[in-house]
Amino acid sequence: MAATPTRRKKRLGRYLRELREAAGLRAVDAARKLKTEESTISRYENGIYKPAWAAVSVLLTYYGAGDDAEEKASTLYDAASVTMPKIRLPADSPKAFRELVNTEREAEQIYILETSVIPGLLQTADYAMAVFATAKVTSDVDELVNIRLERQRYLEGPDAIELCVCLDIAVLHREVGGSKVLRDQLQRLLELIEQPNVTVHIIPFETGAYGNMSGGCWIMTFGDEGDSDVVYLEHPAGGVWVENESDVQHFQTMFDEVRTASLDPEASAEVIRARVRSLSK
Helix, strand or coil: CCCCCHHHHEEEEEEEEHHHHHHCCCCCHHHHHHHHCCCHHHHHCCCCCCCHHHHHHHHHHHHHCHHHHHHHHHHHHHHCCCCCCCCCCCCCCCHHHHHHHHHCCCCCCEEEEEECCCHHHCCCHHHHHHHHHHCCCCCCCCCHHHHHHHHHHHHHHCCCCCEEEEEHHHHCCCCCHHHHHHHHHHHHHHCCCCCEEEEEEEEEEHHHHCCCCCCCEEEEECCCCCCCCCCEEECCCCCECCHHHHHHHHHHHHHHHHHCCCHHHHHHHHHHHHHHHHHHH
């Protein structure tokens, strides 16, 4: 199986390259020290392979790295060693969607603006089933629902993603799957926002026009200056990535403005509870 570069391995590799260059050494010098090929050093530094800690320790000594540098390298090494759950996708999944699943699991923060449905990372199985049932998907619906639920594991554990959602209040009134399915979905949403890493802001009708009024977006950040923030725009054929720095900044500014115009988390939770009560009558 081919090695898969990840952002965490790339952070470690980038730091090792910085230390090597600061020491005035070439990749071939590092390779000789480890009695390996120069291409192996390249794979380490490009995040394709994660070296053994023994090799990292030898390189740190060779580069003359101090205690602070060794501590940082150790932190990056531990992060690169974390194995995130891998999601098996249907063979006919669009390329952009595959990239979304691989990218979101490495994100530190995800910001979602959603105008029409509860975001997939927060959906119940029945709600997701109802969404897929109207989408005319060619893949097995049960498989797609299971994949959506598996992705929700990214919100759990010590390395959980921080998720912030701005959600149009109309979503609380659109009875996807019927009133019971929606009620159960909103109950689940109330449970999820009790987690410290999940925040929901409801956009009230009184806000009027917001954003670009042309649909939602996902903004993903990675907590490292070497990893650029990205935006994902979903559409029925799969989705489009926005990576240009100025365009990403535009979406980030738009999201911040929408969040400011939305209800705070406490008021948002009360609106959701009120809707649950009305659906329970």
